Amino acid sequence: MSVKHSLLAFLERGPMHGYQLRAAFEQAVGDTWPLNIGQVYTTLSRLERDDLVRALPDNDAGQRPYEITDAGRAELAKWFATPVGRNDRPRDELAVKLSLALTTPGVDVRAVVQTQRGATMRALQEYTRLKRGGTAPGDLAWLLVLDAMIFQAEAEVRWLDHCEASLARYAAAAPLPAAESHREVTT
Amino acid sequence: MTILELRDVHRVHGVGESAVRALRGVTLTVGMGELVAVMGPSGSGKSTLLGLAGGLDRPDSGEVAVEGTVLGKCGRRALAALRRRHIGYVFQDLNLLASLTAAENVALPLELDGVGVREARRLALAALSEVELDGYAERFPDEMSGGQRQRVAIARALIGSRRLLLADEPTGALDSLAGEAVLRVLRSAVDRGAAAVLVTHDARHAAWADRVVFLRDGVIVDTSGPLGSPDVLLTGAP
Numbered sequence: 001m002s003v004k005h006s007l008l009a010f011l012e013r014g015p016m017h018g019y020q021l022r023a024a025f026e027q028a029v030g031d032t033w034p035l036n037i038g039q040v041y042t043t044l045s046r047l048e049r050d051d052l053v054r055a056l057p058d059n060d061a062g063q064r065p066y067e068i069t070d071a072g073r074a075e076l077a078k079w080f081a082t083p084v085g086r087n088d089r090p091r092d093e094l095a096v097k098l099s100l101a102l103t104t105p106g107v108d109v110r111a112v113v114q115t116q117r118g119a120t121m122r123a124l125q126e127y128t129r130l131k132r133g134g135t136a137p138g139d140l141a142w143l144l145v146l147d148a149m150i151f152q153a154e155a156e157v158r159w160l161d162h163c164e165a166s167l168a169r170y171a172a173a174a175p176l177p178a179a180e181s182h183r184e185v186t187t
Numbered sequence: 188m189t190i191l192e193l194r195d196v197h198r199v200h201g202v203g204e205s206a207v208r209a210l211r212g213v214t215l216t217v218g219m220g221e222l223v224a225v226m227g228p229s230g231s232g233k234s235t236l237l238g239l240a241g242g243l244d245r246p247d248s249g250e251v252a253v254e255g256t257v258l259g260k261c262g263r264r265a266l267a268a269l270r271r272r273h274i275g276y277v278f279q280d281l282n283l284l285a286s287l288t289a290a291e292n293v294a295l296p297l298e299l300d301g302v303g304v305r306e307a308r309r310l311a312l313a314a315l316s317e318v319e320l321d322g323y324a325e326r327f328p329d330e331m332s333g334g335q336r337q338r339v340a341i342a343r344a345l346i347g348s349r350r351l352l353l354a355d356e357p358t359g360a361l362d363s364l365a366g367e368a369v370l371r372v373l374r375s376a377v378d379r380g381a382a383a384v385l386v387t388h389d390a391r392h393a394a395w396a397d398r399v400v401f402l403r404d405g406v407i408v409d410t411s412g413p414l415g416s417p418d419v420l421l422t423g424a425p
Contacts (some may be wrong), residue, residue: 114401114408117401117411118409121390121393121399121411122411122412124391125394125395125411125412128391132371132374150394153394154389154391157390164403165228
């Protein structure tokens with residue numbers, strides 16, 4: 001998720017100053033993405049430099065509101081119209097870890113799978129518990145962010161189940177690579 | 188207070204070379220106010236566990252107790268009475284009698300147990316209200332959505348003195364929002380003092396439980412409970 005585009009989206013509702021932007025960000029994503037006020041101001045400076053927002057006169061409290069420009073609106077529209085690329089997401093450490101577990105001598109791959117599944121399942125339980133707490137219509141943005149995490153965790157559990165079943169089937173047909181490697185190392 | 192207890196339960200289906208050891212030494216306790224989800228691949232023993240917990244099947248060894256009564260020590264009539272009074276079932280579908288209204292479906296177990304029609308109806312209406320179906324009492328099953336029918340089944344499963352709800356893929360035929368509404372109602376029922384075992388393939392649905400038990404080849408291989416603080420998950424902070 002892009003902080004830059006999030007701020008443009010909030011400013012599309014109307015002019016806001018830094019603290020209002022941070023509050024809007026927290027309301028949208030809950031505690032999933034802590035954003036400090038320094039990041040807000042740094043991002044606003046860059047947006048202003050690129051003519052995507054413009055600063056308005058300070059209010060009586062000495063706070064400086066910003067408003068979105070036409071170029072900012074165009075940038076925001078482009079962002080909404082562009083899908084998030086798979087390569088923009090962090091590499092999946094878990095997939096790499098399981099791959100290494102399979103080929104590293106002496107590693108109990110089933111235990112790696114079970115440990116991860118237990119942790120992911122607990123995470124899923126906690127997301128669900130949080131979701132149970134929010135039912136007001138105003139909570140929708142936050143609930144959908146929670147749903148994203150819930151569906152991702154569910155997918156991970158399903159994939160881990162698949163890994164475990166594949167391991168069992170593979171082990172029944174042939175020794176696991178790790179076991180073979182282990183023999184080579186120890187003999 | 189313990190509602191359901193399985194102690195070192197073994198169950199073998201079939202005999203000789205075709206025998207399948209469906210459950211191998213399963214021990215599980217479910218207390219009042221507790222929702223336990225059972226997950227596992229097909230053939231892992233989930234449905235066998237549910238059948239034994241509900242007194243629909245008997246273990247080859249080990250004990251199953253519901254509210255302190257060991258099912259294996261009950262005669263057929265006593266077991267039938269115990270099932271009627273203490274245990275409710277919710278399946279994936281075909282839970283309700285098509286010719287009865289929602290209220291009549293919910294009241295049916297009470298009437299079979301000798302409760303007067305008026306009292307049974309009063310309790311049925313209250314139970315329908317608890318599953319957020321006020322105003323649906325006179326609807327027939329085919330006049331309700333799949334999610335609403337499942338909520339009626341939950342109301343019936345916990346009518347009267349029933350405290351143990353056994354659910355086998357109750358959200359299996361529903362879309363994600365209707366499934367969630369059913370789980371929300373199930374969770375509320377448990378929070379009001381019932382105990383429930385939910386068999387499901389779906390981790391997202393299992394996550395509504397207090398504990399998730401993973402079965403593989405008839406053995407519990409893993410149990411997960413909730414974490415202490417959700418903040419750890421949300422922020423990634425140590």
